[in-house]
Amino acid sequence: MDPSCTCELCELKGLFFENLEGDQLDMICSGKVEKEFSQGESIIKEGTMIKDFVYLKSGLVKQFRSDSYGKEQIISISKPFDYVSLLSVFSNDQYNYSVSALEDSVTCNIKMEDIKSIASDNGNLALNLLKKMSKVADKIILDSLAIRTKHLRGRVAFLLIYFSQDVYFSSEFDLPLSRKEMAEYVGMTTENVIRSLSEFRRDGILKIYGKTIHIVNMDTLKSIAEFG
Amino acid sequence: MDPSCTCELCELKGLFFENLEGDQLDMICSGKVEKEFSQGESIIKEGTMIKDFVYLKSGLVKQFRSDSYGKEQIISISKPFDYVSLLSVFSNDQYNYSVSALEDSVTCNIKMEDIKSIASDNGNLALNLLKKMSKVADKIILDSLAIRTKHLRGRVAFLLIYFSQDVYFSSEFDLPLSRKEMAEYVGMTTENVIRSLSEFRRDGILKIYGKTIHIVNMDTLKSIAEFG
DNA sequence: ATCATATTATGACAATTATCATATCGTTTC
DNA sequence: GAAACGATATGATAATTGTCATAATATGAT
Known part of the structure:
Protein backbone atom coordinates (compact mmCIF):
# COMPACT_ATOMS: atom_id res chain seq x y z
CA MET A 1 0.00 0.00 0.00
CA ASP A 2 1.12 3.54 -0.71
CA PRO A 3 2.80 4.59 2.53
CA SER A 4 2.03 8.26 1.94
CA CYS A 5 -1.69 7.56 2.13
CA THR A 6 -3.30 9.15 5.15
CA CYS A 7 -6.78 7.71 4.63
CA GLU A 8 -5.91 4.69 6.75
CA LEU A 9 -5.61 7.06 9.69
CA CYS A 10 -8.66 9.16 8.88
CA GLU A 11 -11.21 8.94 11.64
CA LEU A 12 -13.94 8.91 9.04
CA LYS A 13 -12.64 5.91 7.17
CA GLY A 14 -15.08 3.65 8.96
CA LEU A 15 -17.94 5.75 7.68
CA PHE A 16 -17.98 4.34 4.19
CA PHE A 17 -14.72 2.60 3.53
CA GLU A 18 -14.51 0.05 6.28
CA ASN A 19 -14.15 -2.77 3.81
CA LEU A 20 -11.57 -1.06 1.69
CA GLU A 21 -8.03 -2.38 1.35
CA GLY A 22 -5.02 -2.38 -0.93
CA ASP A 23 -5.51 -1.09 -4.45
CA GLN A 24 -9.00 0.23 -3.83
CA LEU A 25 -7.91 2.23 -0.82
CA ASP A 26 -4.93 3.53 -2.78
CA MET A 27 -7.25 4.63 -5.57
CA ILE A 28 -9.44 6.59 -3.19
CA CYS A 29 -6.45 7.92 -1.32
CA SER A 30 -4.48 9.21 -4.26
CA GLY A 31 -7.55 10.68 -5.95
CA LYS A 32 -9.04 12.45 -2.97
CA VAL A 33 -8.80 16.19 -2.42
CA GLU A 34 -9.36 17.94 0.87
CA LYS A 35 -10.82 21.43 0.72
CA GLU A 36 -11.21 24.11 3.35
CA PHE A 37 -14.10 26.54 3.52
CA SER A 38 -14.56 29.54 5.77
CA GLN A 39 -17.83 30.29 7.45
CA GLY A 40 -20.35 31.49 4.89
CA GLU A 41 -18.50 30.15 1.86
CA SER A 42 -20.33 28.20 -0.80
CA ILE A 43 -19.38 24.53 -1.12
CA ILE A 44 -21.83 23.30 -3.74
CA LYS A 45 -24.12 25.27 -6.03
CA GLU A 46 -27.55 23.98 -7.04
CA GLY A 47 -27.67 23.20 -10.76
CA THR A 48 -23.94 22.54 -11.25
CA MET A 49 -22.60 19.22 -12.48
CA ILE A 50 -21.85 16.54 -9.94
CA LYS A 51 -18.23 15.48 -10.22
CA ASP A 52 -17.24 14.61 -6.69
CA PHE A 53 -18.57 12.65 -3.82
CA VAL A 54 -18.16 15.08 -0.93
CA TYR A 55 -18.23 14.44 2.77
CA LYS A 71 -36.79 32.33 -1.38
CA GLU A 72 -34.26 30.00 0.19
CA GLN A 73 -35.37 26.89 2.04
CA ILE A 74 -32.97 24.99 4.25
CA ILE A 75 -33.36 21.25 3.84
CA SER A 76 -31.00 20.05 6.51
CA ILE A 77 -27.97 20.86 8.59
CA SER A 78 -25.12 18.38 8.60
CA LYS A 79 -22.20 17.83 10.87
CA PRO A 80 -19.25 15.48 10.27
CA PHE A 81 -20.24 11.84 9.79
CA ASP A 82 -23.38 13.00 8.03
CA TYR A 83 -23.41 13.09 4.29
CA VAL A 84 -22.93 16.28 2.43
CA SER A 85 -23.45 15.43 -1.20
CA LEU A 86 -26.07 12.96 -0.30
CA LEU A 87 -29.09 12.26 -2.32
CA SER A 88 -28.78 13.56 -5.82
CA VAL A 89 -25.35 12.08 -6.20
CA PHE A 90 -26.21 8.60 -7.35
CA SER A 91 -29.28 9.41 -9.41
CA ASN A 92 -28.67 12.82 -10.98
CA ASP A 93 -25.98 14.47 -12.98
CA GLN A 94 -26.47 17.83 -11.35
CA TYR A 95 -27.07 18.96 -7.80
CA ASN A 96 -30.62 19.59 -6.64
CA TYR A 97 -29.39 21.63 -3.69
CA SER A 98 -26.71 24.06 -2.69
CA VAL A 99 -24.44 23.57 0.28
CA SER A 100 -22.58 26.20 2.25
CA ALA A 101 -20.47 26.37 5.39
CA LEU A 102 -22.12 27.48 8.64
CA GLU A 103 -18.78 27.19 10.40
CA ASP A 104 -15.24 26.86 9.06
CA SER A 105 -15.33 23.43 7.47
CA VAL A 106 -13.15 20.86 5.75
CA MET A 112 -17.71 10.02 -8.41
CA GLU A 113 -16.17 7.71 -11.04
CA ASP A 114 -13.84 6.30 -8.42
CA ILE A 115 -16.65 5.69 -5.95
CA LYS A 116 -18.81 4.10 -8.60
CA SER A 117 -16.08 1.91 -9.96
CA ILE A 118 -15.11 0.69 -6.52
CA ALA A 119 -18.71 0.18 -5.46
CA SER A 120 -19.39 -1.96 -8.49
CA ASP A 121 -16.40 -4.16 -7.54
CA ASN A 122 -17.09 -4.12 -3.84
CA GLY A 123 -20.68 -4.88 -2.93
CA ASN A 124 -20.06 -4.49 0.78
CA LEU A 125 -18.93 -0.92 0.29
CA ALA A 126 -21.98 -0.29 -1.84
CA LEU A 127 -24.23 -1.76 0.85
CA ASN A 128 -22.52 0.43 3.39
CA LEU A 129 -23.25 3.51 1.30
CA LEU A 130 -26.85 2.37 0.91
CA LYS A 131 -27.21 1.97 4.64
CA LYS A 132 -25.72 5.37 5.41
CA MET A 133 -27.72 7.14 2.72
CA SER A 134 -31.00 5.66 3.78
CA LYS A 135 -30.36 6.74 7.34
CA VAL A 136 -29.65 10.30 6.32
CA ALA A 137 -32.61 10.55 3.96
CA ASP A 138 -34.86 9.04 6.58
CA LYS A 139 -33.80 11.60 9.13
CA ILE A 140 -34.53 14.46 6.77
CA ILE A 141 -37.98 13.11 5.99
CA LEU A 142 -38.89 12.39 9.60
CA PHE A 158 -37.16 21.87 18.21
CA LEU A 159 -34.30 23.68 16.51
CA LEU A 160 -32.73 24.91 19.75
CA ILE A 161 -32.89 21.43 21.24
CA TYR A 162 -31.25 20.02 18.13
CA PHE A 163 -28.31 22.40 18.40
CA SER A 164 -27.98 21.86 22.12
CA GLN A 165 -28.20 18.08 22.13
CA ASP A 166 -26.98 16.91 18.74
CA VAL A 167 -24.44 19.51 17.67
CA TYR A 168 -22.89 21.37 20.59
CA PHE A 169 -23.61 19.02 23.51
CA SER A 170 -24.16 21.95 25.84
CA SER A 171 -27.01 24.06 27.15
CA GLU A 172 -25.08 27.14 26.08
CA PHE A 173 -23.94 27.62 22.49
CA ASP A 174 -23.60 30.08 19.64
CA LEU A 175 -26.34 29.78 17.06
CA PRO A 176 -24.76 28.95 13.70
CA LEU A 177 -27.84 30.35 11.95
CA SER A 178 -29.22 33.85 11.70
CA ARG A 179 -32.86 34.36 12.67
CA LYS A 180 -33.61 34.50 8.98
CA GLU A 181 -31.95 31.13 8.36
CA MET A 182 -33.78 29.59 11.30
CA ALA A 183 -36.97 30.75 9.62
CA GLU A 184 -35.88 29.24 6.32
CA TYR A 185 -35.28 25.94 8.00
CA VAL A 186 -38.53 25.55 9.91
CA GLY A 187 -40.79 27.29 7.41
CA MET A 188 -41.90 30.47 9.14
CA THR A 189 -41.15 34.19 8.96
CA THR A 190 -38.09 35.82 10.46
CA GLU A 191 -40.25 38.07 12.64
CA ASN A 192 -42.00 35.10 14.17
CA VAL A 193 -38.72 33.33 14.93
CA ILE A 194 -37.59 36.46 16.75
CA ARG A 195 -40.91 36.73 18.55
CA SER A 196 -40.74 33.10 19.69
CA LEU A 197 -37.22 33.60 21.01
CA SER A 198 -38.30 36.76 22.83
CA GLU A 199 -41.18 34.89 24.41
CA PHE A 200 -38.88 32.11 25.57
CA ARG A 201 -36.60 34.73 27.12
CA ARG A 202 -39.54 36.52 28.74
CA ASP A 203 -40.75 33.21 30.19
CA GLY A 204 -37.33 32.44 31.64
CA ILE A 205 -36.69 29.47 29.35
CA LEU A 206 -33.71 31.04 27.59
CA LYS A 207 -31.07 33.66 28.04
CA ILE A 208 -30.11 35.35 24.80
CA TYR A 209 -26.96 37.40 24.13
CA GLY A 210 -27.06 38.04 20.39
CA LYS A 211 -26.22 34.72 18.80
CA THR A 212 -25.38 33.08 22.11
CA ILE A 213 -28.19 31.01 23.55
CA HIS A 214 -28.32 29.62 27.03
CA ILE A 215 -31.11 27.13 27.62
CA VAL A 216 -32.12 27.62 31.25
CA ASN A 217 -35.17 25.41 31.37
CA MET A 218 -34.70 22.46 29.06
CA ASP A 219 -37.72 20.55 30.34
CA THR A 220 -40.13 23.34 29.48
CA LEU A 221 -38.47 23.80 26.11
CA LYS A 222 -38.89 20.10 25.41
CA SER A 223 -42.54 20.13 26.30
CA ILE A 224 -43.03 23.11 23.98
CA ALA A 225 -41.25 21.23 21.18
CA GLU A 226 -43.46 18.22 21.78
CA PHE A 227 -46.88 19.78 22.29
CA GLY A 228 -46.69 23.53 21.92
CA MET B 1 -31.43 -21.54 -14.92
CA ASP B 2 -34.55 -22.81 -13.25
CA PRO B 3 -37.06 -22.94 -16.09
CA SER B 4 -40.01 -22.44 -13.76
CA CYS B 5 -38.73 -18.99 -12.78
CA THR B 6 -40.98 -16.23 -13.97
CA CYS B 7 -38.81 -13.33 -12.85
CA GLU B 8 -37.05 -13.27 -16.19
CA LEU B 9 -40.37 -12.24 -17.73
CA CYS B 10 -41.35 -9.78 -15.02
CA GLU B 11 -41.68 -6.30 -16.42
CA LEU B 12 -40.10 -4.92 -13.26
CA LYS B 13 -36.95 -7.01 -13.50
CA GLY B 14 -35.10 -4.06 -15.01
CA LEU B 15 -35.96 -1.98 -11.98
CA PHE B 16 -33.34 -3.47 -9.70
CA PHE B 17 -32.18 -6.75 -11.14
CA GLU B 18 -30.96 -5.81 -14.57
CA ASN B 19 -27.56 -7.24 -13.88
CA LEU B 20 -28.80 -10.46 -12.37
CA GLU B 21 -28.18 -13.81 -13.98
CA GLY B 22 -27.92 -17.52 -13.27
CA ASP B 23 -27.68 -18.52 -9.62
CA GLN B 24 -28.41 -15.10 -8.24
CA LEU B 25 -31.58 -14.73 -10.27
CA ASP B 26 -32.61 -18.25 -9.24
CA MET B 27 -32.08 -17.33 -5.59
CA ILE B 28 -34.33 -14.29 -5.89
CA CYS B 29 -36.82 -16.17 -7.98
CA SER B 30 -37.27 -19.18 -5.77
CA GLY B 31 -37.36 -17.08 -2.61
CA LYS B 32 -39.78 -14.41 -3.74
CA VAL B 33 -43.42 -14.33 -2.71
CA GLU B 34 -46.13 -12.39 -4.45
CA LYS B 35 -48.93 -11.05 -2.30
CA GLU B 36 -52.28 -9.53 -3.17
CA PHE B 37 -53.97 -6.78 -1.18
CA SER B 38 -57.43 -5.34 -1.60
CA GLN B 39 -58.11 -1.65 -1.41
CA GLY B 40 -57.72 -0.43 2.16
CA GLU B 41 -55.74 -3.43 3.38
CA SER B 42 -52.60 -2.96 5.43
CA ILE B 43 -49.36 -4.04 3.78
CA ILE B 44 -46.78 -2.96 6.35
CA LYS B 45 -47.23 -1.84 9.94
CA GLU B 46 -45.01 0.81 11.53
CA GLY B 47 -42.89 -0.70 14.28
CA THR B 48 -42.83 -4.28 12.98
CA MET B 49 -39.62 -6.07 12.09
CA ILE B 50 -38.29 -5.73 8.58
CA LYS B 51 -37.94 -9.14 6.99
CA ASP B 52 -38.68 -8.56 3.35
CA PHE B 53 -37.74 -6.17 0.66
CA VAL B 54 -41.11 -5.26 -0.84
CA TYR B 55 -41.91 -3.62 -4.12
CA LYS B 71 -52.82 11.77 13.92
CA GLU B 72 -51.84 10.08 10.68
CA GLN B 73 -49.51 11.80 8.26
CA ILE B 74 -49.11 10.56 4.71
CA ILE B 75 -45.48 10.66 3.61
CA SER B 76 -45.87 9.62 0.01
CA ILE B 77 -47.99 7.82 -2.50
CA SER B 78 -46.31 5.19 -4.64
CA LYS B 79 -47.23 3.48 -7.85
CA PRO B 80 -45.48 0.53 -9.47
CA PHE B 81 -41.80 1.14 -10.27
CA ASP B 82 -41.58 3.24 -7.12
CA TYR B 83 -40.25 1.68 -3.99
CA VAL B 84 -42.53 0.53 -1.29
CA SER B 85 -40.29 -0.57 1.51
CA LEU B 86 -37.89 2.15 0.74
CA LEU B 87 -35.84 3.95 3.22
CA SER B 88 -35.76 2.23 6.55
CA VAL B 89 -34.98 -1.07 4.93
CA PHE B 90 -31.23 -0.85 4.72
CA SER B 91 -30.56 1.03 7.93
CA ASN B 92 -33.18 -0.08 10.44
CA ASP B 93 -34.47 -3.33 11.75
CA GLN B 94 -38.03 -2.12 12.04
CA TYR B 95 -40.27 -0.06 9.83
CA ASN B 96 -40.58 3.66 10.48
CA TYR B 97 -43.76 3.85 8.45
CA SER B 98 -46.88 1.92 7.65
CA VAL B 99 -48.01 1.11 4.14
CA SER B 100 -51.51 0.34 2.94
CA ALA B 101 -53.26 -0.23 -0.37
CA LEU B 102 -55.15 2.68 -1.93
CA GLU B 103 -56.22 0.39 -4.78
CA ASP B 104 -56.12 -3.38 -5.18
CA SER B 105 -52.41 -4.05 -5.28
CA VAL B 106 -49.85 -6.80 -5.79
CA MET B 112 -33.78 -8.95 3.00
CA GLU B 113 -31.02 -11.52 3.58
CA ASP B 114 -31.20 -12.55 -0.06
CA ILE B 115 -31.03 -8.96 -1.28
CA LYS B 116 -28.16 -8.16 1.02
CA SER B 117 -26.21 -11.28 0.19
CA ILE B 118 -26.62 -10.71 -3.53
CA ALA B 119 -25.80 -7.01 -3.25
CA SER B 120 -22.59 -7.76 -1.42
CA ASP B 121 -21.57 -10.09 -4.27
CA ASN B 122 -22.85 -7.87 -7.03
CA GLY B 123 -21.79 -4.26 -6.74
CA ASN B 124 -23.68 -3.22 -9.85
CA LEU B 125 -26.93 -4.39 -8.36
CA ALA B 126 -26.12 -2.51 -5.18
CA LEU B 127 -25.34 0.63 -7.18
CA ASN B 128 -28.64 0.21 -8.99
CA LEU B 129 -30.47 0.04 -5.67
CA LEU B 130 -28.60 3.10 -4.48
CA LYS B 131 -29.57 5.01 -7.59
CA LYS B 132 -33.22 4.05 -7.34
CA MET B 133 -33.43 4.74 -3.62
CA SER B 134 -31.83 8.13 -3.85
CA LYS B 135 -34.27 9.09 -6.59
CA VAL B 136 -37.25 8.11 -4.49
CA ALA B 137 -36.00 9.78 -1.32
CA ASP B 138 -35.17 12.91 -3.28
CA LYS B 139 -38.66 13.09 -4.70
CA ILE B 140 -40.22 12.79 -1.25
CA ILE B 141 -38.01 15.57 0.12
CA LEU B 142 -38.55 17.91 -2.80
CA PHE B 158 -50.70 20.24 -6.49
CA LEU B 159 -52.28 16.96 -5.40
CA LEU B 160 -54.92 16.97 -8.14
CA ILE B 161 -52.29 17.68 -10.79
CA TYR B 162 -50.18 14.84 -9.44
CA PHE B 163 -53.02 12.34 -9.78
CA SER B 164 -54.00 13.62 -13.18
CA GLN B 165 -50.54 13.76 -14.71
CA ASP B 166 -48.45 11.18 -12.90
CA VAL B 167 -50.90 8.47 -11.88
CA TYR B 168 -54.00 8.36 -14.08
CA PHE B 169 -52.82 10.22 -17.20
CA SER B 170 -56.24 11.78 -17.67
CA SER B 171 -58.07 14.97 -16.78
CA GLU B 172 -60.85 12.81 -15.30
CA PHE B 173 -60.15 10.26 -12.59
CA ASP B 174 -61.38 8.79 -9.33
CA LEU B 175 -59.59 10.15 -6.29
CA PRO B 176 -57.88 7.27 -4.47
CA LEU B 177 -57.88 9.32 -1.28
CA SER B 178 -60.68 10.54 0.94
CA ARG B 179 -60.77 14.25 1.70
CA LYS B 180 -59.37 13.36 5.10
CA GLU B 181 -56.43 11.51 3.56
CA MET B 182 -55.76 14.39 1.20
CA ALA B 183 -55.55 16.59 4.28
CA GLU B 184 -53.16 14.14 5.95
CA TYR B 185 -50.92 14.25 2.92
CA VAL B 186 -50.65 18.00 2.42
CA GLY B 187 -50.82 19.01 6.09
CA MET B 188 -54.12 20.82 6.42
CA THR B 189 -57.56 20.15 7.86
CA THR B 190 -60.23 18.07 6.15
CA GLU B 191 -62.63 21.00 6.15
CA ASN B 192 -60.16 23.18 4.28
CA VAL B 193 -59.50 20.50 1.67
CA ILE B 194 -63.24 20.34 1.07
CA ARG B 195 -63.49 24.11 0.96
CA SER B 196 -60.70 24.37 -1.58
CA LEU B 197 -62.35 21.76 -3.79
CA SER B 198 -65.66 23.58 -3.53
CA GLU B 199 -63.98 26.83 -4.53
CA PHE B 200 -62.37 25.19 -7.54
CA ARG B 201 -65.77 23.86 -8.57
CA ARG B 202 -67.41 27.23 -8.04
CA ASP B 203 -64.74 28.88 -10.16
CA GLY B 204 -65.28 26.40 -12.98
CA ILE B 205 -61.86 24.77 -12.61
CA LEU B 206 -63.21 21.35 -11.62
CA LYS B 207 -66.28 19.23 -11.88
CA ILE B 208 -66.79 17.01 -8.88
CA TYR B 209 -69.01 13.93 -8.62
CA GLY B 210 -68.17 12.41 -5.25
CA LYS B 211 -64.74 10.88 -5.68
CA THR B 212 -64.67 11.53 -9.41
CA ILE B 213 -62.78 14.64 -10.40
CA HIS B 214 -62.80 16.22 -13.81
CA ILE B 215 -60.21 18.94 -14.29
CA VAL B 216 -61.81 21.41 -16.68
CA ASN B 217 -59.23 24.17 -16.55
CA MET B 218 -55.79 22.68 -16.09
CA ASP B 219 -53.95 25.93 -16.82
CA THR B 220 -55.66 27.79 -14.00
CA LEU B 221 -55.14 24.85 -11.67
CA LYS B 222 -51.44 24.85 -12.51
CA SER B 223 -51.07 28.54 -11.83
CA ILE B 224 -52.81 28.05 -8.48
CA ALA B 225 -50.42 25.19 -7.66
CA GLU B 226 -47.48 27.38 -8.58
CA PHE B 227 -48.40 30.72 -7.04
CA GLY B 228 -51.72 30.43 -5.21
C1' DA C 1 -14.92 57.66 14.70
C1' DT C 2 -18.70 57.95 11.19
C1' DC C 3 -21.52 56.40 7.97
C1' DA C 4 -24.00 52.88 5.56
C1' DT C 5 -25.98 48.53 5.88
C1' DA C 6 -27.82 44.29 7.68
C1' DT C 7 -29.72 42.05 11.62
C1' DT C 8 -32.55 41.91 15.53
C1' DA C 9 -36.62 43.52 17.76
C1' DT C 10 -41.50 45.03 18.65
C1' DG C 11 -46.18 46.55 17.61
C1' DA C 12 -50.42 47.08 14.84
C1' DC C 13 -52.99 45.01 11.66
C1' DA C 14 -54.42 41.89 7.88
C1' DA C 15 -54.62 37.39 5.94
C1' DT C 16 -54.70 32.69 6.50
C1' DT C 17 -55.99 28.64 8.73
C1' DA C 18 -58.15 25.82 12.45
C1' DT C 19 -62.00 24.75 15.34
C1' DC C 20 -66.64 23.99 16.33
C1' DA C 21 -71.38 23.55 15.07
C1' DT C 22 -74.51 21.84 11.99
C1' DA C 23 -76.51 19.99 7.76
C1' DT C 24 -76.61 16.91 3.81
C1' DC C 25 -75.53 12.92 1.27
C1' DG C 26 -74.44 8.17 0.59
C1' DT C 27 -73.64 3.56 2.39
C1' DT C 28 -74.23 -0.10 5.36
C1' DT C 29 -76.89 -2.74 8.74
C1' DC C 30 -80.82 -4.54 10.61
C1' DG D 1 -87.57 0.83 4.25
C1' DA D 2 -85.65 2.81 8.51
C1' DA D 3 -81.91 3.65 11.39
C1' DA D 4 -77.17 4.41 12.13
C1' DC D 5 -73.00 5.75 10.58
C1' DG D 6 -69.26 7.95 8.14
C1' DA D 7 -67.95 11.14 4.55
C1' DT D 8 -68.82 15.42 2.46
C1' DA D 9 -70.21 20.16 2.82
C1' DT D 10 -70.82 24.99 4.64
C1' DG D 11 -70.88 28.82 7.92
C1' DA D 12 -69.48 31.42 12.08
C1' DT D 13 -65.87 32.29 14.91
C1' DA D 14 -61.39 31.91 17.16
C1' DA D 15 -56.54 31.11 16.86
C1' DT D 16 -52.51 31.33 14.40
C1' DT D 17 -49.45 33.31 11.32
C1' DG D 18 -47.87 36.77 7.94
C1' DT D 19 -47.20 41.59 6.45
C1' DC D 20 -45.88 46.13 7.02
C1' DA D 21 -43.99 49.90 9.59
C1' DT D 22 -40.59 51.40 12.55
C1' DA D 23 -36.88 51.40 15.85
C1' DA D 24 -32.81 49.73 18.10
C1' DT D 25 -28.65 47.26 17.82
C1' DA D 26 -24.78 45.25 15.65
C1' DT D 27 -21.44 44.91 11.78
C1' DG D 28 -18.48 46.37 8.33
C1' DA D 29 -16.31 49.84 5.31
C1' DT D 30 -14.07 54.16 4.66
Missing part, protein backbone atom coordinates in the same frame (compact mmCIF):
# COMPACT_ATOMS: atom_id res chain seq x y z
CA LEU A 56 -17.62 16.61 5.75
CA LYS A 57 -14.48 16.09 7.86
CA SER A 58 -15.03 18.98 10.23
CA GLY A 59 -17.31 21.98 10.64
CA LEU A 60 -21.02 22.41 9.99
CA VAL A 61 -22.92 22.97 6.74
CA LYS A 62 -26.42 23.70 5.53
CA GLN A 63 -28.11 22.27 2.46
CA PHE A 64 -30.68 24.49 0.83
CA ARG A 65 -32.50 25.33 -2.33
CA SER A 66 -34.60 28.16 -3.74
CA ASP A 67 -38.36 27.78 -3.97
CA SER A 68 -40.40 29.06 -6.93
CA TYR A 69 -40.46 32.55 -5.43
CA GLY A 70 -36.69 32.62 -5.15
CA THR A 107 -14.49 18.48 3.14
CA CYS A 108 -12.97 15.40 1.57
CA ASN A 109 -13.77 15.10 -2.13
CA ILE A 110 -13.54 11.88 -4.09
CA LYS A 111 -14.30 11.55 -7.78
CA ASP A 143 -37.62 15.78 10.79
CA SER A 144 -39.59 17.55 8.12
CA LEU A 145 -42.76 15.70 9.16
CA ALA A 146 -42.07 16.50 12.80
CA ILE A 147 -41.62 20.21 12.08
CA ARG A 148 -44.75 20.34 9.97
CA THR A 149 -47.04 19.28 12.82
CA LYS A 150 -45.77 21.87 15.28
CA HIS A 151 -46.82 25.42 15.93
CA LEU A 152 -44.24 28.16 15.54
CA ARG A 153 -42.95 28.10 19.10
CA GLY A 154 -42.59 24.33 18.90
CA ARG A 155 -40.51 24.61 15.74
CA VAL A 156 -38.09 27.08 17.26
CA ALA A 157 -37.86 24.92 20.38
CA LEU B 56 -45.13 -2.87 -5.89
CA LYS B 57 -46.06 -4.80 -9.04
CA SER B 58 -49.48 -3.23 -9.55
CA GLY B 59 -51.89 -0.94 -7.76
CA LEU B 60 -51.29 2.15 -5.64
CA VAL B 61 -50.20 2.49 -2.01
CA LYS B 62 -49.71 5.15 0.62
CA GLN B 63 -46.93 5.34 3.18
CA PHE B 64 -47.81 7.02 6.43
CA ARG B 65 -47.02 7.32 10.11
CA SER B 66 -48.60 8.68 13.25
CA ASP B 67 -47.45 11.98 14.72
CA SER B 68 -47.06 12.58 18.44
CA TYR B 69 -50.76 13.35 18.74
CA GLY B 70 -51.71 10.05 17.10
CA THR B 107 -46.44 -6.76 -4.15
CA CYS B 108 -43.37 -8.87 -4.72
CA ASN B 109 -41.54 -9.75 -1.51
CA ILE B 110 -37.94 -10.83 -1.36
CA LYS B 111 -36.10 -11.73 1.82
CA ASP B 143 -42.32 17.33 -2.82
CA SER B 144 -42.51 18.01 0.87
CA LEU B 145 -40.60 21.28 0.45
CA ALA B 146 -42.84 22.23 -2.47
CA ILE B 147 -46.00 21.60 -0.47
CA ARG B 148 -44.71 23.52 2.50
CA THR B 149 -44.35 26.79 0.59
CA LYS B 150 -47.88 26.76 -0.82
CA HIS B 151 -51.13 28.06 0.57
CA LEU B 152 -53.97 25.62 1.07
CA ARG B 153 -55.51 26.00 -2.37
CA GLY B 154 -52.12 25.50 -3.95
CA ARG B 155 -51.58 22.27 -2.02
CA VAL B 156 -54.86 20.79 -3.14
CA ALA B 157 -54.13 21.88 -6.72
